[in-house]
Amino acid sequence: xxxxxxxxxxxxxxxxxxxxxxxxxxxxxxxxxxxxxxxxxxxxxxxxxxxxxxxxxxxxxxxxxxxxxxxxxxxxxxxxxxxxxxxxxxxxxxxxxxxxxxxxxxxxxxxxxxxxxxxxxxxxxxxxxxxxxxxxxxxxxxxxxxxxxxxxxxxxxxxxxxxxxxxxxxxxxxxxxxxxxxxxxxxxxxxxxxxxxxxxxxxxxxxxxxxxxxxxxxxxxxxxxxxxxxxxxxxxxxxxxxxxxxxxx
Amino acid sequence: xxxxxxxxxxxxxxxxxxxxxxxxxxxxxxxxxxxxxxxxxxxxxxxxxxxxxxxxxxxxxxxxxxxxxxxxxxxxxxxxxxxxxxxxxxxxxxxxxxxxxxxxxxxxxxxxxxxxxxxxxxxxxxxxxxxxxxxxxxxxxxxxxxxxxxxxxxxxxxxxxxxxxxxxxxxxxxxxxxxxxxxxxxxxxxxxxxxxxxxxxxxxxxxxxxxxxxxxxxxxxxxxxxxxxxxxxxxxxxxxxxxxxxx
Numbered sequence: 296x297x298x299x300x301x302x303x304x305x306x307x308x309x310x311x312x313x314x315x316x317x318x319x320x321x322x323x324x325x326x327x328x329x330x331x332x333x334x335x336x337x338x339x340x341x342x343x344x345x346x347x348x349x350x351x352x353x354x355x356x357x358x359x360x361x362x363x364x365x366x367x368x369x370x371x372x373x374x375x376x377x378x379x380x381x382x383x384x385x386x387x388x389x390x391x392x393x394x395x396x397x398x399x400x401x402x403x404x405x406x407x408x409x410x411x412x413x414x415x416x417x418x419x420x421x422x423x424x425x426x427x428x429x430x431x432x433x434x435x436x437x438x439x440x441x442x443x444x445x446x447x448x449x450x451x452x453x454x455x456x457x458x459x460x461x462x463x464x465x466x467x468x469x470x471x472x473x474x475x476x477x478x479x480x481x482x483x484x485x486x487x488x489x490x491x492x493x494x495x496x497x498x499x500x501x502x503x504x505x506x507x508x509x510x511x512x513x514x515x516x517x518x519x520x521x522x523x524x525x526x527x528x529x530x531x532x533x534x535x536x537x538x539x540x541x542x543x544x
Numbered sequence: 545x546x547x548x549x550x551x552x553x554x555x556x557x558x559x560x561x562x563x564x565x566x567x568x569x570x571x572x573x574x575x576x577x578x579x580x581x582x583x584x585x586x587x588x589x590x591x592x593x594x595x596x597x598x599x600x601x602x603x604x605x606x607x608x609x610x611x612x613x614x615x616x617x618x619x620x621x622x623x624x625x626x627x628x629x630x631x632x633x634x635x636x637x638x639x640x641x642x643x644x645x646x647x648x649x650x651x652x653x654x655x656x657x658x659x660x661x662x663x664x665x666x667x668x669x670x671x672x673x674x675x676x677x678x679x680x681x682x683x684x685x686x687x688x689x690x691x692x693x694x695x696x697x698x699x700x701x702x703x704x705x706x707x708x709x710x711x712x713x714x715x716x717x718x719x720x721x722x723x724x725x726x727x728x729x730x731x732x733x734x735x736x737x738x739x740x741x742x743x744x745x746x747x748x749x750x751x752x753x754x755x756x757x758x759x760x761x762x763x764x765x766x767x768x769x770x771x772x773x774x775x776x777x778x779x780x781x782x783x784x785x786x787x788x789x790x791x
Contacts, residue, residue, distance in 0.1 A: 471575040479575040489568050496564050500556035
């Protein structure tokens with residue numbers, strides 16, 4: 296509890312996170328025809344969308360061959376993609392309406408899906424998963440009390456990232472230890488786990504500076520947001536590899 | 545001014561990315577090392593298992609040669625003595641004597657085939673020839689042998705393993721195939737042994753599902769120890785081809 300509250304104080308993030316998604320999407324629409332190789336804001340977002348959709352399509356085709364935790368992770372990818380899209384569409388169609396509710400729901404569903412999938416991967420981790428989920432929920436509630444309904448999800452994100460990283464790091468190690476006869480590289484669950492570890496570990500610095508930047512230099516967030524897009528690209532790419540490998544399992 | 549914030553964020557992200565990548569690489573490397581160790585351990589275990597089997601076969605071979613073979617020889621001598629003592633029943637005992645003689649020969653060949661020292665001394669090609677001749681005498685199917693005569697590019701231990709595989713293959717053909725024709729192809733370098741029959745064939749996946757195929761799994765195990773590739777081509781009603789070759 297002390298750690299969670301301390302962490303929240305340290306990583307107290309800003310209030311422009313939700314609005315930011317709509318800005319990015321507008322960029323995407325504006326620069327729709329921009330060459331992908333230029334890798335500006337819109338192109339990186341476009342590539343991440345493209346890979347996300349591709350990963351979902353591959354996941355759909357291989358769905359029958361996926362094990363239950365892998366299916367949950369497929370729904371997690373699908374849900375991430377849908378949430379981003381719905382959030383952006385909301386921002387464009389109803390620019391004056393807050394689309395935060397979409398991301399609030401996403402926060403909890405994502406946490407549930409990831410943690411339940413991790414539990415199914417390694418049932419022995421039940422206690423540690425429960426502990427970390429509890430910490431994340433407490434952090435979110437603390438944030439809710441302190442900040443109200445609009446931004447509590449943003450604060451919970453950092454705690455969630457740390458929790459998910461720890462859980463999936465342990466899952467990856469356990470998978471590597473229990474995967475006999477074949478190399479771990481052939482295990483789709485491993486690719487999915489490292490996608491999650493990489494994504495959630497690497498978004499921590501960006502969101503740690505978020506509050507500071509929104510106060511001091513909001514335009515910098517615009518310029519740095521492609522980091523998240525690049526991380527999304529890596530995440531969807533690794534999930535795509537995982538889904539492809541599932542055909543051989 | 546802007547870089548004041550951008551650099552630490554990008555730098556920290558990159559550091560974390562590198563750290564995570566490093567951890568993942570170390571997990572993969574550790575996994576590979578563990579698998580290599582497991583494979584080596586399994587190989588060692590199989591080798592020991594193979595040695596125990598060979599020892600057992602040698603014991604059986606000695607028992608066959610020294611005990612049963614001797615008893616059959618004594619029996620044959622007694623029969624001959626009876627024929628001499630009672631010439632009036634000699635024509636009646638003659639076929640029995642011949643059968644007994646054949647049995648003694650079969651037991652001797654079998655004992656030789658089971659004795660690993662003799663098999664190793666004899667060489668794979670001679671062993672296959674002798675075993676083929678022994679099987680021909682059983683008159684269960686017609687046997688054709690094709691041999692390129694080139695020296696076999698395998699060590700003595702490997703040749704012993706290959707001979708055991710050959711015995712298992714022929715055992716399978718005799719027990720399950722119902723074949724009328726069997727052909728054996730042997731190539732020395734690169735090594736190839738192919739046993740083909742025109743029997744009923746089988747669906748291997750279905751056999752696996754039924755939990756059968758002990759002989760085949762033994763063949764596979766031995767092939768792995770010998771470092772050879774084993775292939776089996778078969779389908780219901782279309783016979784069966786066993787292929788053992790150097791990769």
